[in-house]
Amino acid sequence: MTEARPKFPVLVVDDSPVYRKLIEHALEDEAYSPLFAKNGHEALELYAKHGPPIVITDWMMPDFSGQELCERIRGDLQHQYTYIIVLTSISEKNNVVKGLAAGADDYLTKPFDPGELLARIGVGRRTIDLHREIERKNKLLEEMAHTDPLTALPNRRALEEWSGRQLRGAARHGYPLWVVHADLDSFKSINDTYGHDAGDQVLKEFAAILKEYTRASDICGRMGGDEFLLVLTHVDERHIQLTVERLREQFASKKFCFGGTNITVTASFGTCGFMGKEPPEFSTLVQQADRALYCAKRAGRNQIKIEFP
Template structure:
């Protein structure tokens, strides 16, 4: 089965049936509609990347359907072939200007139809590959290359959004900044590759312990990481930070048969409501969590310190 469903739109039941049989034999998944309005109703329920439509139809003709499809907010492109008995240059131009990508004159020649569909599929496959490449580039742009968690750029784009969401729905939010205690000693004693391995494992342990698609982790810089906890009050933040601190303390990081033990410090701040979100508020929230992290380090490391914003 070819992975590009086709919607055939024609008010002539004989032509429509013959088209369905021909396309199904060629390996396509085929649906049909009586006219343009019926086609749009079917689009509401399912996306069709290829539309083959007659020109002359009651209620909504092929040109109107082409324009309507082009005005839809769709995530992917629709390749439209217009069927017509009209072959004058002016008519062809009208069809293309309405949004059709190609046209076929009736009666439809099967080999020509298959050739036109193959052209459309090449265009649709190119679009898919470009979207995939763009998505991969987007993911790389917000991902820390070493740890696989989000990076500083993602923080800049999304932390303010989380704060605004908490403000809008009057939900609590907590922000945690943590880092690895005496991380320089790991690099100096075991080498930078071992240090990279520890950072990777450290981020992995945190990611496994936070809520998927709700909380998120980002590398803030060096051995410092930020954890954003939507819908989490101060009590919840303390519980999570203590859990993470214990997990890190009791884990063994093995690199090239060398066992490495580390501890970590956590600073957090929580709030139930902010009056308004702006760059100054975002910076103040980060600074508050960072101040509590500094306090944790001053009071012996391997501990959690925090408070309300």
């Protein structure tokens, strides 16, 4: 059995009880859920509360005009796109241009045919559905632009945007921020010996372990290749060493089986911190963490080096 679609909310604004009743009758057997307002102030209250995607408004109202209502709805950025239909009499045709210029999408002259009203509402619904689909796809594209496709972690762009904001917050509120730069040891040999699918499996496993150590106030991501970044906040000097050490140990203890051969893979970690009132560029901290990572590699790999602030 097909699940019924929820009714589509429509806000009707008209000081005439006759026209409100006419519109109610036109919509009662259709897939719409009408809300009714007698004036502009009632309309704005209902709009703020329910956010109906379609608004049908009379041009002349006791408190303010349909033009002003259009302008106020268009100025509300809290809701998704609203399709506005203005009702006007034949003698008020010159107001149609004003209404459209104020943000209305369509108009209907009084007295109107119920069939034409439904047809114009149908156009509005198709337009709203199209807007929602575009917004959904734009959101998906935005997520894709900020996500590493292999590991589903934030990518370099997302890391830089988030961390730049967090770094300013750390300076403003006085909490520490740490940048942990991780690099898998001898990763190229895994690809060369066991193939890229094996290398991808190692990367995804390391990403999964990173996620375990990432709280809501932190972020982890893939910089590219076998390089990852973890940004931690509100952690003191003693606990940053313990946190990164647990991460190193957990990954080093992980067993991989490729082609019947069991292997372990390790990672090296370079860490630097910031604590102060004048934040550097985030890229500067990444460079410092990279220098610490280089020291960990030179010291024999599978190690942690920290530059304390």
